[in-house]
Amino acid sequence: MTLPAATILGYPRIGRDRDLKRALEQHWRGAIDDAAFHERAHEIRVADARRLVDLGLVGDAAVPGEWAHYDHVLDAAITLGAVPPRLRDVVPAGPVSLAHEWLLARGEGDVPPLEMTKWLDSNYHYLVPELDAASTFALQDRRIVERFAAVRDAGVVTRPSIVGPATLLTLATGGGVRPIELVDRLVPAYRALAEALAEAGAPWLQIDEPALVGDWGHVSRAEVEAAVRAGLEAVRGTGVRILLAVPNGDASGRVEALAPLADAVAVDLVRGSVPAIGGTVVAGVVGGRNVWRTDLDAALETLRGIDAHVVVGTSTSLLHVPHDVDRETTLSDELRSWLAFADQKVAEVVTLASALSGADESAALGRARDALAARRVAPGVADGVVRDRVAAASAGDAERVAYDERVAAQADIVLPALPTTTIGSFPQTGDIRRARAAHARGELDDAGYRAAMEAEIRDVVALQERLGLDVLVHGEPERNDMVQYFAESLDGFAATAHGWVQSYGSRCTRPSILWGDVARPAPITVPWTAYAQSLTAKPVKGMLTGPVTILAWSFVRDDQPLADTAAQVAFALRDEVTDLEAAGTRIVQVDEPALRELLPLEEHRRADYLDWSVRAFRIATGGAAPGTQVHTHLCYSEFGSIIDAIDGLDADVTSIEAARSRMEIVDDIAGHGYPRGIGPGVWDIHSPRVPGADELDELLATATAGIPAGRLWVNPDCGLKTRGYAETEASLERLVAAAERARERIGATV
């Protein structure tokens, strides 16, 4: 049985109206029981599968079946019995209950969850499988088989998918063992899955191996290739056919020798070129990482040039894009005509497959051509003033005076040794969100909304003064999201109303659409920051999101180099810094949590990326006076690899996630001789756990051992927007007390 003519590699699983998010959060707070949760999850799966058939994915195995509750990497680990060694006594072998699934994903009490980190170069987060030398694997949980059968019984024969062994092991951590070395032990469990699926009547299994397109450092290319091979050899001959999917980059040069072991190979033709393989190729000409309408003429030409049996597909799963652009009635008709969300992308692969088979699709091709042509010349796509400013940028725009001179100019910002601060956001309470929703619906007027946010700022400032923090924040209550908020105030961006995309677990974002040249028509953050500063004699940090993060967490235009778009955003932020200074702000933080995330998977593309991304940050902050203290904030570990780039940002103070990795970063910093202020996080804010006093002392002892006291700051790992007030107050109280003890211990004078 061959694959149908059109398919996609995956579909959003959070539900059209974030139905799965709601079900998850209701189950977590005990509002619905296991049976009700399973029922809701099943309904979402069936509705999505039927919609995909209605959109034209007809024929057995055309509809992908990947339906994790929380994360697809966690689902693979659960399926194959890869339970963390530390939890062997807690999570028994066999099917994993919802309670245990949430324990793995979210932790509980003293049990920390699996670590969470970025999936490839995206803003989706997966849970890192934990393995050790004693790890064994088997088909322990049949959720993939059961979901296939349940959706088949509802009328749709899908193509289940699972993360492949090379990718699973490349992304896993190992205690005392390199996970990739466990591959021979792991692959029989994949075979057992393939056999079970064959028995259940599944015609195809998709094995995702994006690890093939990256350069990993800790795992060699030969090891990745060998692990993919071992997986494919293990699953051969069970009766289920194998689609090897290699999304997220250029598979050519990496997949040719493996292709004969699979029944079909899916490749990303948005980022990559066509590999020389025969057999069946799922040609990923429709992009899964962006929201622009496909150039169907160009795609058709690519498809016609492939010397193999061609199935039209997407470059990646559509997990990263929202469901349906037709719901975005607040966008202009013009902008909407340029866009394709998941459902429109499905229609595109169907149209292309039909055209490829010789049917007359001239009307659809013509509409796509017209939309593209209109986009090229639309007002706002190119703005002469913006372009002239970027073109005129000089090296000096990215330079501040030497650090020593800045330290001298900042001497009147009076702070103790080991100053305490937070990362910016305070809890986003239900009241704040309800006020914003009421404001959006027109039920709360502008003045009422401002008053509500100012009341919140007053409370947050008072709380920080009571706790004794040294550098205060206003708490960011007015921000729906740290990127969308800025996008809504900048020219060149559009925000969506329903364009939710899963970020992790139940948490979603609405990435904005960066379609035109970027400019800042008016100050954005100044009134809020100035209001907070008016309430206190302590310094209040102004809080901005940096250019790289604004790009990384938006859907960016594909018609010019990212570096050019980054420079435009950087100049807009530069003006905001100037206006904050004029309003009396002495400390400005420019967050770049996505700096590491956008680092290309392929080694040969990294230097160029780091060059333009660091430059964009420096343009954004380069206009700050020497007396203005510039902070930045980065989250997620693995920063050792980009420590030179962090140094290159030239920020006066950098706060960085460190508590979860138990201060590993301190060695990197000490070894590098990093010369400026640094605040390694001492409180892991990703769970409601309140850190113990001993734990804080220990983390600070590690920090003071590696970093000179004059440069060390004390802060949490990240912002507090997902936390509640109970744990926020308790944890910050302990953090301030621990900083005081550390000052005494090292004999620092306040």
Ligand SMILES: Nc1nc2c(c(=O)[nH]1)N[C@@H](CNc1ccc(C(=O)N[C@@H](CCC(=O)N[C@@H](CCC(=O)N[C@@H](CCC(=O)O)C(=O)O)C(=O)O)C(=O)O)cc1)CN2
């Ligand atoms: N873009 C982005 N990426 C990021 C992060 C981030 O902060 N932003 N942080 C890191 C971790 N990722 C995260 C992603 C999302 C959230 C998060 O909290 N998301 C919220 C939504 C945030 C938001 O957009 N809030 C809006 C809309 C909130 C909402 O759902 N409103 C209700 C109505 C309000 C009510 O009556 O309660 C609705 O629309 O139904 C607002 O506050 O205005 C969620 O999923 O619940 C946190 C971290 C990395 N990537």
Ligand code: MET
């Ligand atoms: C994901 S980084 C978050 C930084 C932001 N200033 C906050 O505190 O929420």
Ligand SMILES: [Zn+2]
């Ligand atoms: Zn952060």
